[in-house]
Amino acid sequence: MRVCxxxxxxxxxxxxxxxxxxxxxxxxxxxxxxxxxxxxxGLQVSGxxxxxxxxxxAADARDLPDFDLGILxxxxxxxxxxxxxxxxRFPEATLxxxxxxxxxxxxxRTHGEWPLISGVTFMSGTxxxxxxxxxxxxxxxxxxxxxxxxxxxxxxVARLLVDSGLKAEALPDLRPAQWSKLIFNAxxxxxxALTGLPHDAHFAAEGELADLGHLVHELVEEGRRVAAAAGxxxxxxxxxxxxxxxxxxxxxxxxxxxxxxxRRPTEVELINGALVRxxxxxxxxxxxxxxxxxxxxxxxxxxx
Amino acid sequence: MRVCxxxxxxxxxxxxxxxxxxxxxxxxxxxxxxxxxxxxxGLQVSGxxxxxxxxxxAADARDLPDFDLGILxxxxxxxxxxxxxxxxRFPEATLxxxxxxxxxxxxxRTHGEWPLISGVTFMSGTxxxxxxxxxxxxxxxxxxxxxxxxxxxxxxVARLLVDSGLKAEALPDLRPAQWSKLIFNAxxxxxxALTGLPHDAHFAAEGELADLGHLVHELVEEGRRVAAAAGxxxxxxxxxxxxxxxxxxxxxxxxxxxxxxxRRPTEVELINGALVRxxxxxxxxxxxxxxxxxxxxxxxxxxx
Numbered sequence: 001m002r003v004c005x006x007x008x009x010x011x012x013x014x015x016x017x018x019x020x021x022x023x024x025x026x027x028x029x030x031x032x033x034x035x036x037x038x039x040x041x042g043l044q045v046s047g048x049x050x051x052x053x054x055x056x057x058a059a060d061a062r063d064l065p066d067f068d069l070g071i072l073x074x075x076x077x078x079x080x081x082x083x084x085x086x087x088x089r090f091p092e093a094t095l096x097x098x099x100x101x102x103x104x105x106x107x108x109r110t111h112g113e114w115p116l117i118s119g120v121t122f123m124s125g126t127x128x129x130x131x132x133x134x135x136x137x138x139x140x141x142x143x144x145x146x147x148x149x150x151x152x153x154x155x156x157v158a159r160l161l162v163d164s165g166l167k168a169e170a171l172p173d174l175r176p177a178q179w180s181k182l183i184f185n186a187x188x189x190x191x192x193a194l195t196g197l198p199h200d201a202h203f204a205a206e207g208e209l210a211d212l213g214h215l216v217h218e219l220v221e222e223g224r225r226v227a228a229a230a231g232x233x234x235x236x237x238x239x240x241x242x243x244x245x246x247x248x249x250x251x252x253x254x255x256x257x258x259x260x261x262x263r264r265p266t267e268v269e270l271i272n273g274a275l276v277r278x279x280x281x282x283x284x285x286x287x288x289x290x291x292x293x294x295x296x297x298x299x300x301x302x303x304x
Numbered sequence: 305m306r307v308c309x310x311x312x313x314x315x316x317x318x319x320x321x322x323x324x325x326x327x328x329x330x331x332x333x334x335x336x337x338x339x340x341x342x343x344x345x346g347l348q349v350s351g352x353x354x355x356x357x358x359x360x361x362a363a364d365a366r367d368l369p370d371f372d373l374g375i376l377x378x379x380x381x382x383x384x385x386x387x388x389x390x391x392x393r394f395p396e397a398t399l400x401x402x403x404x405x406x407x408x409x410x411x412x413r414t415h416g417e418w419p420l421i422s423g424v425t426f427m428s429g430t431x432x433x434x435x436x437x438x439x440x441x442x443x444x445x446x447x448x449x450x451x452x453x454x455x456x457x458x459x460x461v462a463r464l465l466v467d468s469g470l471k472a473e474a475l476p477d478l479r480p481a482q483w484s485k486l487i488f489n490a491x492x493x494x495x496x497a498l499t500g501l502p503h504d505a506h507f508a509a510e511g512e513l514a515d516l517g518h519l520v521h522e523l524v525e526e527g528r529r530v531a532a533a534a535g536x537x538x539x540x541x542x543x544x545x546x547x548x549x550x551x552x553x554x555x556x557x558x559x560x561x562x563x564x565x566x567r568r569p570t571e572v573e574l575i576n577g578a579l580v581r582x583x584x585x586x587x588x589x590x591x592x593x594x595x596x597x598x599x600x601x602x603x604x605x606x607x608x
Contacts, residue, residue: 298501
């Protein structure tokens, strides 16, 4: 199975490097110098694993041979451009999305009729250079069929990921896992972006009236009500995910906080925006999640 | 009537300079070099008015002669230290508070039995140096009796302020004006601090689902419900105050935004905290104002 990884940030680099140890891997980058660095030096993984592999990289989809599986590993707001790059090509490919939030599959669908696999990943890494990624959290990637993609294809992809050294599981219905992460991210990323706090003990503190944990808990409860109205039973309790994560050694810096500090567009639209639109669609009130959504949008508006 | 202005930020400097044109004015500063600059150079006003006056400044209350009126013009979180400086002295003085939010009078009361006047000011200025303040908005200061202070004394102070060139009005009950500004500040300052936006057109925009004006409007409505439960009829509609202010030429930079950008403690406790505690006391739900309160507190926690 030849794989093409589209977007080589930390998540894309982790997929590409591991898969390259067991199969032929292409990498489609945005910047030509990034593709050049990968072709010249290979891709190095440090941290939990330690190896360097060869990959074939290009910055233009027209330079790529056919492939069987495409993993779209861009940020949520890069999916449209990435899928448009692939549009009209690679008719034999199955495409897999692993973005935060909801709605990446619908965006890909507007660019072609490829069979789709939904993914949600909990692994994390830090990209040190274009050709070196550190593997930090080896938590799993869960994948499931989108639309009428056969489950056997999903299972084959999960096996390939596991063979490559990553943790992965095929689920017949991904929505419970996807929604658990959606609610977690809408809450934790949004609050981190607005407060400047990394994901630390403040997020679980519920002692005093002023404590942030009350708000985090209420945001999770709203998300849970939206999920219930959408007919989704959550795979994990986002509040427990939150409490557990704040007990890890070093506080995680959510990507939305990194984005606002660098004054970059955030993933708010596909995370908080998606949750708020789901609430409206199912007739559920979500005033606090809506407030976080509007505040982060306003924060983005303050850049200019 | 000899006046002592305690705290010479922009508001304190505007009071001190104008009053010094019609009466004897003392200024109590925090920093000795600030007092020295005032004693050496006098206090200059530019902008809407243009003059320089002599004042007598000191950084230690023990260096001050007796006075009839003390104006506490520190930030809300400086009231406790300022009143404690005056504690046990100046038994003939009436003290006036002009802080944002609620509760400054109660804090002063814990330090002495002086008659108190409540104030709320809408004027604004920019301090360019320790001895120079620019008078920007010449909107009025409203004052009223606190506790059993005779209204005649309040009227005398209002006349003195008007004689000095400032806009002022004595009101038998200040709470309607104080609460209008409280709700306005809890909303606009809190949202500005979290989003990084100055008070601009975004605060009044209600076109799209993501627009910030929806949230601002809902925050004002919550505040209005708390005021109603507290038996206060608002003097001005905070939503109209908001819309009007965003239509001024240049967007105002709320002090709470300046504070978080400089990583200083904000006035959140006496503004948003006070509103949230009033809501609890009167059994009214205020989930959005409570969220803003907790987010700003968390933003402060991120400094360390």
